[in-house]
Each structure stands twice: as C-alpha cells, then as structure tokens.
Amino acid sequence: xxxxxxxxxxxxxxxxxxxxxxxxHTATRIHERLRDEYGAGVSLxxxxxxxxxxxREAAAEREAGFLDLSWHPGECQADFGQVDxxxxxxxxxxxxxxxxxxxxxxxxxxxMPGENAECTCQALRNLFEWLGGVPERIVYDNAAGVGRKWxxxxxxxxxxxxxxxxxxxxxxxxxxxxxxxxxGVEARVGAVRRRLFVxxxxxxxxxxxxxxxxxxxxxxxxxxxxxxxxxxxxxxxxDRKALLPLPAKPFDVVTWTRMKADKYGNITVQGRHRYAxxxxxxxxxxxxxxxxxxxxxxxxxxxxxxxHPRSYGDKPTDSGDPSSQLGLLCDRxxxxxxxxxxxxxxxxxxxxIDAQDEATRRDSLRALLHADGESGWRAAVAGMPGDPRxxxxxxxGRGMSGRGTPRLGPGTRxxxxxxxxxxxxxxxxxxxxxxxKNGRTDPGPLRERARSLFISKATIDETLEWAxxxxxxxxxxxxxxxLANREASKRARLMRQARFPVPKSLDxxxxxxxxxxxxxxxxxxxGLDFAAKAQDLVFYGKTGRGKTHLATALGMLAIEQGRSVRxxxxxxxxxxxxxxxxxxxxxxxxxxxxxxxxxILDEFGYAPVRLDGARLLYQIIAGSYERRSIIFTTNxxxxxxxTIFADDKLAAAIIDRIVHHGRLIEFTSPSRRVSQALMFxxxxxx
Numbered sequence: 203x204x205x206x207x208x209x210x211x212x213x214x215x216x217x218x219x220x221x222x223x224x225x226x227h228t229a230t231r232i233h234e235r236l237r238d239e240y241g242a243g244v245s246l247x248x249x250x251x252x253x254x255x256x257x258r259e260a261a262a263e264r265e266a267g268f269l270d271l272s273w274h275p276g277e278c279q280a281d282f283g284q285v286d287x288x289x290x291x292x293x294x295x296x297x298x299x300x301x302x303x304x305x306x307x308x309x310x311x312x313x314m315p316g317e318n319a320e321c322t323c324q325a326l327r328n329l330f331e332w333l334g335g336v337p338e339r340i341v342y343d344n345a346a347g348v349g350r351k352w353x354x355x356x357x358x359x360x361x362x363x364x365x366x367x368x369x370x371x372x373x374x375x376x377x378x379x380x381x382x383x384x385x386g387v388e389a390r391v392g393a394v395r396r397r398l399f400v401x402x403x404x405x406x407x408x409x410x411x412x413x414x415x416x417x418x419x420x421x422x423x424x425x426x427x428x429x430x431x432x433x434x435x436x437x438x439x440x441d442r443k444a445l446l447p448l449p450a451k452p453f454d455v456v457t458w459t460r461m462k463a464d465k466y467g468n469i470t471v472q473g474r475h476r477y478a479x480x481x482x483x484x485x486x487x488x489x490x491x492x493x494x495x496x497x498x499x500x501x502x503x504x505x506x507x508x509x510h511p512r513s514y515g516d517k518p519t520d521s522g523d524p525s526s527q528l529g530l531l532c533d534r535x536x537x538x539x540x541x542x543x544x545x546x547x548x549x550x551x552x553x554x555i556d557a558q559d560e561a562t563r564r565d566s567l568r569a570l571l572h573a574d575g576e577s578g579w580r581a582a583v584a585g586m587p588g589d590p591r592x593x594x595x596x597x598x599g600r601g602m603s604g605r606g607t608p609r610l611g612p613g614t615r616x617x618x619x620x621x622x623x624x625x626x627x628x629x630x631x632x633x634x635x636x637x638x639k640n641g642r643t644d645p646g647p648l649r650e651r652a653r654s655l656f657i658s659k660a661t662i663d664e665t666l667e668w669a670x671x672x673x674x675x676x677x678x679x680x681x682x683x684x685l686a687n688r689e690a691s692k693r694a695r696l697m698r699q700a701r702f703p704v705p706k707s708l709d710x711x712x713x714x715x716x717x718x719x720x721x722x723x724x725x726x727x728x729g730l731d732f733a734a735k736a737q738d739l740v741f742y743g744k745t746g747r748g749k750t751h752l753a754t755a756l757g758m759l760a761i762e763q764g765r766s767v768r769x770x771x772x773x774x775x776x777x778x779x780x781x782x783x784x785x786x787x788x789x790x791x792x793x794x795x796x797x798x799x800x801x802i803l804d805e806f807g808y809a810p811v812r813l814d815g816a817r818l819l820y821q822i823i824a825g826s827y828e829r830r831s832i833i834f835t836t837n838x839x840x841x842x843x844x845t846i847f848a849d850d851k852l853a854a855a856i857i858d859r860i861v862h863h864g865r866l867i868e869f870t871s872p873s874r875r876v877s878q879a880l881m882f883x884x885x886x887x888x
Contacts (some may be wrong), residue, residue, distance in 0.1 A: 204252050207242050210235075211249070215256055229253040273304035275437075276338040276444030280326075282317050283391035288404040291529025292571065299325035300394055301337075302387040306437035308423040309390035310416035311398070313408060314494060315514045319359040322348050323455045324494035330369065331452065332416045335445025339372040341387075348373075361457050368453045370446060397422055408495060457492045466824070468520075469499060475513040477521045481821040483507065520579070528571045535564045543567075545793055547583060549692070549766065554656055648674065651681040693761060700767040706754040715871030716752070722865060730760055733800050733831045738860050741835045743869025749835040753802045756833065765799040772806045775822075776815040783818065795822055800831045807838035807846040816847035820856060827859045834860070 211232055218226035227235075229250040236242035236249065279302045287296055297317045302309035310332065312325035330336050342348055348362040358366075366373060398418055405411045423434040430437065461469050467481040469490055479488055479499045491498035492512070499507045513519040524542040531541055538544055544552055555566055573582035645666050652662045669677065713724055726732075732739055741749040757767040770778075782791040795801060801822070811819065826832055840857055844850035 204244055204248050207236055207240065207244065208252070210240060211252060212256060215253070215260070274338075274444070275305050275440045276446075277305065277341075278303045278337045278339075278441075279341045279387035280322075281342075281387045281391055282314075282322075283395055285313070285395050285399040286402050287313065287399065288402055289408075289529075290406055291404075291531075291533050293402065297321065298391070298394060298399070300387060300391045301326070301329050301340075302390040303337075303438065303441045304386055306423070306441050307386070307390075307427055307434050308420060308438040308441070309387070309394060310419045311394050312412050312415060313405070315408070315512070316494075319348060319361040320455055320457060320492055320494040323361055323365045323453070326365070326369075327453055327455055328412055329416060330448060333442060333445060335442065335448060336369045336371050337445060339374065341374050361455070365453055365455070368449060370449075393422070394419060455493060456498070459490050459492070460487055461490050462487050469497075471497065471513075474516070474518040476519065477508075477510045479507050481824045482817045484824065524579070528567065528574060532564060532567045532571055535560050535567060538563060538567075545790070546579075549695075549797070551583065553688075553692075645674075648678045648681065651678070651685055654685060655681065692764070696761045696764075696766055697758075700757060700761060700769050702754050702757065702769050704754070705758060706751050707758065708752075708755045711748070711752065711755065712871070715747075715869065717868040717870060719865045719867070727867075728756070728759065730756065730763065730765075732865070733760055733765060736826075736828055736831055736863065738831055738864035739833045740860060740864060740866045741833065741869060742837070742839070742866060743871075744837055747869035747871050749869055750804050753804065753833045753835050757800060757802050760800050766797055767800045767802065768795055768798040769802045769804065771804045772819070773809045773811075775803070776811055776819055779818040779822075780815055788818075792821065792825070796825060796829075798830060800833070801826060802833045802835075804835050806834040806836040807843065808836075810845065811847055813847070813849055813852075816849060816852055819847075820852055823856050823859060828863065832860075 214227050214232055214235070230246065232253055233244070233246045233249040236244065280299070281302075282297045282299055285296055285298050286293055288294075289296070294315075297314050299312045299314055299322065300309045301311070310329050312328050314321035314325055348359060398415070403411075420435065420438070423438065425434060426432060427434050427437060461471075463469055463479050463483045463486055465484050467479050467484040468476045469479055469488060470476050471490070471492065477490075477497050477499065483501065487502050488507070489500040489502065489504060491500070495512055496509050497512045498509045501507055510521045513521075524546045528543060531537060531543055538555065544555070547555070555563055558566060570582055649662055649666075653659070665677070666674070708728060718724065718727065731737075741753060743749055754769065757769055760767050779788065779791065782788045823832065838846060843853040843857060847853045847856070
C-alpha cells in the first residue's frame with residue numbers, strides 16, 4: 203500500500219535536502235502529512251520503515267566513493283585552519299591560511315589574526331608576491347572569508363570582488379559542509395599545523411614571521427610525490443611556470459567605511475573593539491579603513507588622524523589599554539619602571555608592584571595577565587590586588603598569595619615556633635590564638651593592617667597560630683610603622699603631583715561673602731561632597747576675592763583624604779598641551795591628568811585661548827565629565843565664554859557639561875589683596 207505514496211515521500215525528503223537540517227521532516231511528520239493532505243491510510247510504522255530505507259539509499263549514493271580529481275599546474279585550493287601562537291608573550295588563537303597546489307602537493311601558508319575578507323586577501327597578496335605570479339584558478343571553502351555559497355547563489359564580499367578583478371584569477375566554491383570536494387587542502391592545513399606550529403611558536407612581528415613562513419612550507423615538500431614518484435619541488439616549478447603575471451601595482455587590501463565617533467571620540471568596530479580618534483572628533487563622521495592588521499582613521503575630508511593595531515576576538519578591547527605589553531612584561535619584568543602598563547595603573551597598585559622584587563613582580567604580572575585575558579584590562583585592574591576573587595582564582599604561587607604575596611618583612615625571619623615550656627605557656631595563654639582579653643595584642647587591628655599591605659589571609663592565620671604575644675606585638679608595631687610611612691610618602695607624593703603655587707588652608711577663611719547655591723551648605727563644600735560625586739564647581743568673582751585660596755584649600759583637603767589632585771593655571775596648561783602635542787607626548791600628559799580625582803583650573807578665561815588650544819582643553823573637560831571633578835576659578839560669566847575659546851559651539855559644549863553636574867559659587871567680597879595691601883599702610887600681621 204505504501205508504493206503509491208512513494209513519490210510524495212521522496213518529494214518531501216528532496217525538499218529536506220535544500221532545507222536547514224534542524225527544520226526537516228521526521229517520519230511522524232511525513233505520516234501526518236500523508237494522512238491529512240492526501241488521505242493515505244498507511245500506518246506510522248510502515249511510513250517509518252520506508253523513510254529509513256530511502257534515507258539509507260540516498261546516503262549510500264553520496265558515500266559510494268570519492269572522485270579521483272585531476273589537478274593541472276597553476277590550480278590551487280584555499281582554506282583556513284586554527285593554531286595557537288605565543289603572540290608577544292601571550293598565547294593567542296590565530297588562523298593559518300594555506301594555498302595548496304594539488305599538482306605538486308606544496309602548500310605555502312600565512313599566519314593571520316582572523317578569518318575575514320581583509321585577512322584572506324592580505325594572505326593571498328603576500329603569497330602571490332612570494333610566488334611571483336597569480337594562480338589561474340582557486341577553489342575556496344564556503345567559510346574562507348571571501349563569500350558564501352547558498353544553494354546555487356554565491357555572495358562575495360566587496361573587497362574580494364575588487365581583489366579578484368585586480369589580479370584576474372578564476373574562483374569556485376565548494377558546497378557548504380562538503381570538505382571532501384576540496385581534495386587534499388584539509389590534510390595540508392593539518393600537516394602545516396603539526397610540522398610548523400608544534401611546539402607553540404613565539405611571534406613578535408607578524409609581518410616578519412609571514413615573510414619566512416612560505417619558505418619553511420616549501421622545505422616540507424623536499425621529497426618525492428606520494429603518487430607521481432617525482433620531486434615535489436620540481437613539480438612545484440611547473441606550478442609556478444603556469445602562473446599568471448602579477449599586475450604592475452599591488453592591491454591595497456582595505457575596506458573603507460564611514461562611522462560616527464561617540465561622545466568620547468571613539469570608533470567601535472564589530473560592536474566590541476574601540477579605537478580612539480580623539481575627543482576633538484566626538485560626534486563627527488569619520489572614514490575608517492579596516493586592514494588585516496591595522497585600523498586607519500581619517501577625518502571627513504580624508505586627512506589621516508591615527509592608525510591603531512587591529513583587535514580580534516570576542517573580548518572587548520580599547521586602543522587605550524596597555525594590555526598588549528603585559529605578556530612581554532611578564533617575561534621581562536625588569537622593564538616595569540618604563541612600561542605603559544605601569545603608567546596606566548592606579549597609584550596603590552603601582553606602589554605595591556614597585557615594592558616587589560623581580561620574581562614576585564613577575565608572578566603579580568602573570569596574575570594580571572590571566573585576569574586581563576578573562577575579563578579585559580579594566581576589570582583586571584579593578585580586581586588587583588585585594589579582591590578575594592583574584593585570590594580564589596589563582597591560589598598560591600600565582601601572584602596573589604604564596605610567592606606573589608609580600609612577606610612580613612626582614613624582621614620576621616627570626617620568628618620561630620615556640621618549643622618546650624614556652625610552647626605550652628603560649629598555648630595556655632592564647633588557646634592556639636591571641637587571647638583578646640588577656641593578651642597584649644588584639645589580632646583584629648593586626649589582621650587589618652596586614653591585609654591593607656596585601657598579605658594573604660593564609661599567611662596571617664598561620665602567623666597568628668604560632669607567634670608569641672611579644673612577637674605579635676613586634677609585628678604589629680612594624681606593620682603600623684610601615685603603614686604610617688607609606689601614608690606619609692603618599693601624601694608627599696600627592697602634594698608634589700598637585701603643584702600648588704602656595705599651600706593654603708581653611709583656617710580663618712571668611713565665608714561671609716561666599717554665596718553658595720540654594721540647598722548647598724558650607725559643610726557639604728568643605729566635606730568634598732562634590733568630589734565624591736564627580737561634580738564640578740565654578741568659582742566666579744572679580745580678581746582678589748579668594749577664589750584661588752579656597753580652591754587650593756579644598757585641593758589640600760582632598761589630598762588629606764587620599765585623593766589625587768592636579769592644580770594648573772589654565773593659560774600655562776594650554777601651552778603645555780600644545781608643546782606636548784608637537785613633541786608627541788600628548789597622550790602621556792593626558793594620562794597624568796586622567797589619574798587625578800580633582801582638577802583645579804585656575805584663572806580660567808583670564809587670557810584668550812586659540813582654537814587649537816581650546817580643543818585640547820576641551821579634551822580634558824570632556825574626558826573628566828562624570829569621571830572626576832573640576833574646579834574652575836574665573837571672572838568671566840558664562841555668556842562670554844565664547845570669546846575665550848574663539849568658538850561659540852565649543853564653549854556651549856563645555857558649558858553644557860559643567861552645568862549638568864556642576865554648581866556656581868559666587869564671591870562678592872571686596873578684593874582681599876587690596877584690603878591687605880602693604881602699599882596702603884597695612885602691616886604684615888594685618
């Protein structure tokens with residue numbers, strides 16, 4: 203009874219061969235359609251057996267055997283494989299592109315960071331130049347980065363279309379998921395991986411590595427052909443003779459596109475890789491050139507702005523992150539002092555690593571490298587050190603405990619486990635720990651001090667277990683002294699970095715003529731409430747009203763709280779920014795200002811600023827928005843700020859950011875300098 207329904211069943215199975223594999227007919231669904239659409243009275247078991255038989259026959263036809271393909275000189279196959287390399291000290295998963303010549307069984311290769319059109323075309327261009335010609339025909343896999351074959355249609359990337367037209371070779375595609383159609387290129391990909399990438403090679407410069415790689419692939423072919431019995435290198439000479447000539451000029455492998463920079467002047471590629479064009483380009487349309495190894499950014503007029511190394515992978519990246527140096531720094535910790543990694547770290551973490559010896563520093567950097575690979579640079583720095591998640595993840599000997607934990611210091615080398623009667627008295631006294639009621643040392647403060655010095659919990663617990671009360675007193679005093687010395691050193695360093703012209707305090711400062719905004723109190727101001735919330739303050743008033751005095755005093759209070767401050771006269775800062783830009787040191791200067799929690803821009807608007815300087819100053823203000831506080835001291839009202847910057851739009855953008863999270867504080871008193879002037883008969887004590 204099933205024979206009359208065979209054509210319908212075969213038709214449904216034929217439809218399935220052109221349908222996504224997860225959306226094909228089951229035997230039950232075929233039985234339902236036969237029953238509902240055709241009124242067939244066959245049982246489900248009969249349909250199930252028939253469908254299984256037809257599928258076995260179709261599979262037998264497909265797997266009856268492989269064609270013995272005949273390849274001519276000058277024809278080749280292309281495919282990607284995956285390999286791990288130690289790229290600049292970090293184990294990275296990359297792709298090796300193989301151009302296999304079946305006639306000679308030679309397959310030169312190139313190492314690429316990805317499997318996109320830019321990497322494919324760049325690898326082909328490199329190999330064409332090494333070969334001295336262009337293959338007549340190239341057979342591609344469906345996922346080789348040049349296009350997709352969907353049924354009988356081929357959709358090529360625009361870059362590959364231009365590349366193919368420039369070099370004039372023919373191309374064909376294999377069917378999706380049909381690697382057997384490519385012949386031996388799959389085996390060649392594996393052979394290159396096993397012979398040239400085991401053990402994992404170290405790569406510092408990708409261009410230099412790729413320059414040598416084809417020659418090493420050719421050395422693998424220094425043997426007789428497995429079927430022809432002739433030298434593979436001799437057959438490869440015939441392949442080369444059949445190549446098409448190279449065009450007069452090489453093809454520039456780049457995909458140009460237009461993108462809009464975000465409010466920070468960054469371009470985002472593939473939704474996760476950010477490249478900085480500069481805050482002056484915030485909100486502007488930029489021309490972005492995507493190359494295999496670089497991202498080139500031009501302004502709307504086609505003028506080159508900057509070029510960044512191109513990032514790959516699923517992990518979010520930022521061109522400002524120093525992650526690229528981490529791997530190499532783990533191998534060369536002696537370069538720590540002059541590294542970009544050190545410059546980018548917050549002060550407590552930098553000081554902690556500065557104090558370590560070379561072996562301990564290597565372990566700490568390896569822990570940071572591991573965290574950066576998992577979560578990105580920002581998250582890694584936020585978790586280093588003192589974050590218990592880092593300790594749990596790495597355990598002893600990974601930079602956060604064991605070797606990576608600072609020891610208690612030279613004074614602890616003489617500590618020993620009590621023996622004999624002393625051990626018994628020790629146990630009776632503390633019951634295995636320091637007795638908080640009877641002992642001289644309370645373990646709570648000692649534990650807190652040790653943890654603040656990044657000493658691991660395991661080391662603290664072990665020390666509390668065996669040290670005598672006298673030894674614990676000595677350790678506690680040592681830790682307290684170290685913390686006090688560190689705190690004093692930190693305050694001195696913060697004062698040097700702030701560069702206050704003259705130290706000031708709030709002692710005796712008269713707030714009578716300081717008009718605060720409604721609802722904002724003197725206690726909130728002197729308690730630095732604004733700094734904790736990254737809010738701005740504008741001190742407005744005529745010359746000599748005490749604006750700079752109050753700003754300096756607040757800055758010194760911030761330093762007492764452990765905050766980083768930068769005091770700069772605006773006109774002087776603009777000159778420094780211009781000089782740094784000309785000398786190529788602008789990034790370093792901006793990084794220094796970005797480390798501050800509070801920036802004081804004194805005498806803001808006292809002198810006009812040229813447009814170039816105004817744009818550089820805008821970078822600081824825009825970069826500080828919602829990140830850190832700025833105190834402006836000025837005698838120019840908002841409506842006239844356009845004259846300061848020679849650009850009303852730029853002034854409006856600055857005012858908009860200040861007003862959003864800022865407060866205006868007016869100074870209405872007479873000039874303090876005039877009232878205290880020696881010229882008018884005032885004494886030094888008045």
